[in-house]
Amino acid sequence: MPAVSSDLFDSAFLSRLERLRLQVRRVFAGARRAERRSRRTGSSLEFADYRDYAPGDDPRRIDWNIYGRIGRLMMKLTEEEEDLRVAILVDCSASMHWRPADANRPSKFDLSRKVAAALGYLALHGMDHVEMWFFDTTLRGESGLFRGRPAFHQILRFLRNAPDSPGGTRLEDSLERFGKRQRRRGLAIVASDCLDPAGYERGLLALAGRHFDLHLLHVMDPAEWEPTERGDLLLRDCEGGGELAVTAGPGLLRAYRDEVRRFREGLRTWCSRHQAGYSFISTDAEFDDIVLRMFRREGLVQ
Amino acid sequence: MNFLFPAAWAWLGLALPIIALYLIRTRLERRSVSTLLFWEQIRTQSYNSALWRKLRRWLSLLLQLVFLALVTFALTQPLAPWQTAQPTSTVFVLDPSASMLAREGAQTRWERAKEMLDQRIRQLRPFDRAALLVAADPPQVLSGWTASRRVLLDALNRAQPVGEGVSLRAALALAENLRSTQPNASIQLLTDGVWRDPTEVNGKVECVWVGEPQPNVGITQFSARRPFSSPGEVRVSLEVVSRGEIKMEGTVELFRSGQLVDVQPVSLEPGGAWQREWDLQAPGAEEFEARLAGFPPDALSVDDSARVKIDAVHVVRVILVSTPNPYLEAALDALPLVEWVRVESLSGFPDPGALYVFNRTVPPEGFENANALLINPPSAGFWGRPDGAVERPLVSEVARDEALMRHTGFSNVSLDAATKWQKPPVAQVFAESFGDPLIYGQWDDRRHWALLAFDLEGSDLVLRTAFPILLGNAVESLRPSKTVVPSSAPGRVESALEVTAVGDHHAAAPAPGPGAWWFAFPLWWWALAAAGLWLVGEWWLFTRRITE
Structure with a gap:
């Protein structure tokens, strides 16, 4: 599986990745000490608040300067830096494996795995907990929790061993099942083409409604929004197997492009309305541009 | 309808492979797509109905077959009934007199006559013949008998008005000689009807009239002569005539070697004439010029001025x-x-x-x-x-x-x-x-x-x-110069723009052949042109996927 081979992440690329870190819009409670702000006050140097002294408090945290000025014992509270739970869910449905026969660019699935690997590395580097999932009509594979950079090879191994029985896409079942299994909230990154015949709203809402910090990586192939085939065609859906005969003329193709554009705009609007991040990834885009520029521009990394 | 090459109908046999190819092409091309979601959303588009796809296929086949039929029809070289009619031969005679330079609107009569003749030449059928003369003196044969429209049009482009030295009689006599060499030949004279001698035009000539009566004031005579009794003097004579319906007023200016020597007011009643003589001492060579000034703009400009040169006196x-x-x-x-x-x-x-x-x-x-x-x-x-x-x-x-x-x-x-x-x-x-x-x-x-x-x-x-x-x-008799030197004024008849009343002046002779310009082209040409347009239309439909 060369698409997620560690050869692609050369040392220069990794060193550039190490200058980045995942960014979340919300503050979550962590399990272990790490490098990320949490809701708890703790032992870091970052000032959080003051409160009155109560018996049993650690006298080392009394602010004697305040006592000298106002004569009251005040406890100086600092933020507790904890880890973040980062879940990366990669759509492995048949549509993600589809690509035009004459195209030499990666499939949506291959590109999604590479992006997932890069984001996983970022999380590991930030001492966050990382877990990865595959899904199509349901959850297909779970990587388990990883922490620390040495676990990167385990992530790569998991991504390389993706399930090879692609089926359709059912976002609602898959993401709701994932949401229910998570006891801790955190950052949820979903890489999918969102081509669910039942619609994407309920599936994404299963995460956003459970207070995950959702970020959608919407992956599409250029041939999907700009088809070039013309004439009388018998189109076959690679997921459902359904067929549709069309006469692809300029008018019809124009209507098709408008339809795809409306679909993308709808996704973007939905994410914005539900305070979820949205990144549109084209399979003909440069991988470095996606990770180092697009994600930074759209607030996924900083 | 007759066909010069009926064997070309065999090309219709190409319809069989065309139909076969269309039958083979009825299978749809299969394509795998990531989803049908978007296609399903727009499936209400009209082209997607199965009925339209069938109609479209038959329409496409029909277009191809019609194109083949048109090309085959052109290859058979069909002859329409009007094309098999008796060929005609016409001698066109252009009147190049000075009155043909009268301007009417944006064109002179000469330009209008050439345009009319150009149109008539283009209407000639491939087997019609024509000759082209200009009624100069002597007559100019611009083109002998020919069936080539290109030759006739080239000859017409060379035609120039001559002003003076016009001989309708000689030109029509020559045209009559040409006419007698061809069966069913006719003579058409393109003229404004301003003739010095109406008897020059006999009844065998079909006149194509150009121009309408116009008001004009012009110099009809301007001459200089040395009196016998006094050769050192020059007597300059001038005559101005008016043709119009109102009184014309202006001046006559006389120049001697470019120097203005006299200005005379002139008032002319409709149809009136004004004459004047000047006696001037001029032993040397001189050029005299008379100009009309201050008159309303008129049709003919060539008679608004006249020049005459007289040589110096010669000592014998x-x-x-x-x-x-x-x-x-x-x-x-x-x-x-x-x-x-x-x-x-x-x-x-x-x-x-x-x-x-x-x-x-x-x-x-x-x-x-x-x-x-x-x-x-x-x-x-x-x-x-x-x-x-x-x-x-x-x-x-x-x-x-x-x-x-x-x-x-x-x-x-x-x-x-x-x-x-x-x-x-x-x-x-x-x-x-x-x-x-x-x-x-x-x-x-x-x-x-x-x-x-x-x-x-x-x-x-x-x-x-x-x-x-x-x-x-x-x-x-040994002196080299003539006693009287006339100028090149067009003349009393031409300046008056008087139309000779011969027959129905405005009934133009019919053009040879059926009359409409499109009849000048053979039928196969039209069939080929239609096939070309058909092909363009078919291509237009194809590129928009209306046909296949």
């Missing part, structure tokens, strides 16, 4: 070969612009511009072609030989129309004696005494010599006015 040299003779010397002294000298004998070569007067002497060797007036020569020569004497000579006949004898009065001249001469055959008798020549010779454009068969001293001719007039005629 006279060599009198004679003993002293007071009569001759006095007469030569009295002649204006004459430089004379008297000699006793001659030698050398003659001066071709001089007049030699041999009084009782004979021209020496080499003077056979000199301008000579021999007065009773003593011996024979190229002028004849003496044959006794004329008995009781009396001037009985005078050829007054001859230039030498003009205005001379010999009726009461008495002659004491005269020599009877046997004149050479080429000589002409100018005056005779009952059959015996008294004055004869050859005085025309080729040679100038004359012989007087009597002595001046033996008659009273020297006392009569006829004698200096005779000498004056001899001298004047």
